[in-house]
Amino acid sequence: MVVETVRMSSKGQLVIPQDIREEVHAQEGTVFMVVGSKDTIVLKKIITPSKEELIRNLGEFAKKMTPKMEKLGIKENDVPQMIKQFRREKRDA
Numbered sequence: 001m002v003v004e005t006v007r008m009s010s011k012g013q014l015v016i017p018q019d020i021r022e023e024v025h026a027q028e029g030t031v032f033m034v035v036g037s038k039d040t041i042v043l044k045k046i047i048t049p050s051k052e053e054l055i056r057n058l059g060e061f062a063k064k065m066t067p068k069m070e071k072l073g074i075k076e077n078d079v080p081q082m083i084k085q086f087r088r089e090k091r092d093a
Contacts, residue, residue: 016043 004017
């Protein structure tokens with residue numbers, strides 16, 4: 001783990017030191033989640049999957065879930081209504 005100190009600019013900007021950028025494979029355009037609590041700030045690099053990875057993962061999920069849905073008697077065209085109902089219940093809670 002690399003530890004460095006940085007100074008915030010008058011605009012609230014920080015420069016992530018090169019050693020740390022290299023360690024986390026960050027480059028221009030890399031997206032980070034920022035979490036703050038009291039005197040601590042944490043940056044978490046967000047890894048966005050490619051379109052191909054998303055399609056592959058959704059296909060694997062569908063293969064795994066289809067038998068479970070059939071066992072429960074849930075059909076594909078039931079899903080949009082189930083999502084609406086879930087969102088409504090969550091909103092009203």
